[in-house]
Amino acid sequence: MNICVIGCGYVGLVTGAVFADLGNEVIGVDIDQSRVDTLNTGGCPIHEPRLPELLERNRQEGRLKFTTSIHEAVSKSEIIFICVGTPPAEDGGTDLSEVEAAAIGIARAIQDYKIIVNKSTVPVGTGDFVQEVIERNGVTSTDFDVVCNPEFMREGQAVRDTLQPDRIVIGSSSEKAAKTVQLLYQALNTPCIITDTQSAELIKYASNAFLATKITFINAVANLCEETQADIREVVKGVGADSRIGHAFLGAGLGYGGSCFPKDVDALLHASRRLGAEMTILEAVRAENDSRVPRFVQRIIERLGTKSKLPLKGKTIGVLGLSFKPDTDDMREAKSIEICHALREAGARLRAYDPIATANARRIIGDEDIEYCKSPYEAAKGASGIIIVTEWREFIQLNLNRLKSEMMEPVIFDGRNIYSSEQVRDAGFEYFSIGKTSLKP
Ligand SMILES: NC(=O)c1ccc[n+]([C@@H]2O[C@H](COP(=O)([O-])OP(=O)(O)OC[C@H]3O[C@@H](n4cnc5c(N)ncnc54)[C@H](O)[C@@H]3O)[C@@H](O)[C@H]2O)c1
Structure with a gap:
């Protein structure tokens, strides 16, 4: 079929490339x-695994x-996808x-x-809005x-997700149009839910809000663990083993960020208020999520800081990971932005490293009191603490002895729980992770 994709960002590019490949x-x-x-000159403007090869072919x-x-x-x-x-x-x-x-461009x-x-x-009702604008x-x-x-x-796994989605949702008041769109996905052999437009619109928001709630729930349990001898990773093993719950989206951490969850939770909350069916549960999700970074930074200050207006003055902190999640260069609503800001406000000097997102990060975080480094070891130089903000795979395999030899004080604040406590403790680090009391070497 002849297709056009309006908007060549993360969604439009991957969608267009996969449909072409089909x-x-x-x-x-x-x-x-x-x-x-x-x-058009053979490049790929975003970092997304497998996408450059797909575009090129x-x-x-x-x-x-x-x-x-x-x-x-x-x-x-014949078919026009809006992906703006x-x-x-x-x-x-x-x-x-x-x-x-x-x-408007389509109408013309x-x-x-x-x-x-x-x-x-x-939001629910946008299908009608598009219909009205075109008419x-x-x-x-x-x-x-x-x-x-x-x-x-x-x-980070958009090509795989597009080729092997869990489900395809198609909503329309026209059965013929819905069936034609379904044909596009036929080769993927994936369950297809054909429904009305408004239900399809709401399925997306409800899915993202539910996932954000799941993340937030386990983060709240992690807070309890930090006040007790419980370990969130053990708790999650037991909770996730229940087939009604599952392990996905139960990784305790710094809270949800990125280009979708924060805005989609807010949009659903806003729409629910407007429609007189306020989802107060999302108010609580938002508040809990907003408290993640301040809580994490407070732990850093308590361990490394002094009792003064600028508690981290004179301290250098290494920041590992800047993108909102691994395998992407996307910095939208990345936790690193808030963390770097808070640490600098507290007087720290930062040394930051990200495998891919440094250029985008620099545009948002700026250059004041922060040096962007070429390796995790360079970021560790003279640091009183290393913080793990994004769980890039390469951080899991770091040579911890080498990392320690670069640092002033061997302390790790792991915002993503990528290490086992014993592993870092045996390497001589003091280790703070999410949902567990700190471990000294
Ligand atoms: N990024 C994700 O992981 C993801 C996942 C699911 C859904 N979504 C949703 O998909 C939509 C697109 O997200 P994205 O991350 O790809 O955004 P993006 O910002 O990466 O891309 C949007 C693109 O649209 C272009 N654009 C804007 N107005 C245009 C116009 N009038 N004509 C042509 N191009 C135009 C922009 O220049 C940009 O390149 C959003 O609604 C988002 O919530 C995103």
């Missing part, structure tokens, strides 16, 4: 000229092209201006029947159908 003709559209230039075989012209892309396509950003609005709701701009280019698929995460811009309703097909991929 044999479709795909045109990616983006308003960012430099992004389109990068894509399909570009070479002529099934994947990129343009800034929405008109050209829409005219050549849906950031938070000032009032706590969702800013749909990119979706609206895409819908429609000459024959099109299926318009919303893949962006959008308002001169297209009769018989010339198009609107479908909601939310995306569930995780950055």
Whole structure:
């Protein structure tokens, strides 16, 4: 089929590349000229495992092209995927201006029947909004159908998730349009839930809010562990073994961040209030999540600081991991931003290392009182403590003896529980992890 994907970010690029790989003709559209230039000259503007190879193969075989012209892309396509950003609005709701701009662009280019698929995460009712924007811009309703097909991929494993999703959700008032979109996914052999548009829109928000709640719940249990002799990892082993609960999303840590969970929890809370069915549970999730970093920083200050206005003045702290999760360069709502800010406010000087996200991090975190390093060992130089912020695989395999030899004081604050207590204690470190009292060597 001929497809166009509007918005060549994390979702649009992976979606477009996978559909091309399944044999479709795909045109990616983006308003960012430099992004389109990068894509048309063989590059990949984001870090996502397996994506560069997929882009390259399909570009070479002529099934994947990129343009800034929405008109050209829409005219050549039967199915149009909207994959633009849906950031938070000032009032706590969702800013749909990119979706609206895409819908207007589509309307201006429609000459024959099109299926318009919303893949962006959008509040309940956005399908109707897109329908209305397109009609308002001169297209009769018989010339198009609107479908909601939310995306569930995780950055860092987006290609795998797109090729092997748990489920595909397709919502539409048009059975014909829903069935046509379903055909696109036929080769994946995945359970497909065909439903109405509003249910599809809500499935996405409810899924993300539930996962955020699961993470938050176990973090709250971790707080209890820190006040007792219990160990959150042992607790999770027992809790997760219940098949009604499962182990996924029970890793205690610094709280959820990233480009989706914070904004989607907020958007659902906002929508529930607006609709008079307030989900107060999400208020509690938010509050608990917001307390994760202050609590972690407080533990660092208690161990390394002095009782003064700038308790960490004169201390150097090594920060390992800046991206919001491993295997991505995405810094949106990364915990590192809040942590670096709090530590600098407390007077610390930072030495930070991330395998991929340093350039993006520098733009957001800045250069004041922070040096960006080329290796974890360089980040450890002269440090009174190392903090693990993102659980990149390479941190698990660090040479702990070498790390210790670079440091002023061998203390690790592990915000992601990547080490076993015994492993770091045997290497001579004092070890603070989430959901366990500290361990001295
Ligand atoms: N990133 C994820 O892991 C993920 C997962 C599931 C769902 N989502 C949802 O998917 C949507 C896209 O997320 P993303 O992370 O890919 O965003 P992104 O910011 O990486 O990409 C959005 C792209 O759209 C482009 N764009 C904006 N307005 C445009 C327009 N009018 N025409 C053409 N291009 C335009 C931007 O330049 C950008 O390249 C969001 O609603 C998000 O919540 C994201």
